[in-house]
Amino acid sequence: MRIDMLTAFPGMFTGPFNESIIRLAHERDLVDIFIHDLRAFTIDRHKTIDAYAYGGGSGMVLKPEPIFRGVRFIRDQIPSDGLSRCVLLSARGKPFLQETARDFTELDQLILICGHYKGVDERVIHGLDTEEYSIGDFVVTGGELPAMMIADAVIRLIPGVLGDIESAVTDSFYEGLLDCPYYTRPEQYENWDVPEVLLSGHHERIERWRREESLKTTWQRRPELLKDVNLSKEDDVFLDILQQENDG
16 A cells, blocks of 8 residues: 655654554555655745635635645556545544544555645645545644544554554444453552453453443443444343443
């Protein structure tokens, strides 16, 4: 898989992409990551990438010409039959979810445009068949950090990246639920003990405990997620008990 970043601030990516899982994925030739400086696609002497908005108002807007040139250059780097999608990181975009990350792993190329300043000329959206995604209901200075997060979420799901794929499929949101609590050594720390069931060696009991803790955490913190989860009869009974205890 190939991931291309188009950004006005390429230096922001140097540290994060040279560490941890992303570095290992690159070293194993499982992903190629390219950082493109938006200013490299300007043609004026001042390398202008932004201008004032038509109609007035505060803030600058990223110009369409450098982005069009950049995305077209990037798309030309893969075969014409390759599967490519172009994403603009934007506060008004649809939510980026775990299922989105799974979908993106099927691509040959993912292009991430890092928005900045007041926004991006709207013609980028329509003229380049660009999708807008947001990482949450808050605003950050630019799309660079969200782009890093999306890249990380996608890369860790590429087969072979994680040494143990079970680590990914049990993550929060992978199956719609928040993850259960985890404990490690020592068995006792200050006044807190590891739950006895986790020390029992009884795998079925441990799996059921983890499932119930996952359900409980989701029910307490993100109950709206439960409507999209495939629940068993045992799950339904457990959730009914939680609700009765809460009502009582």
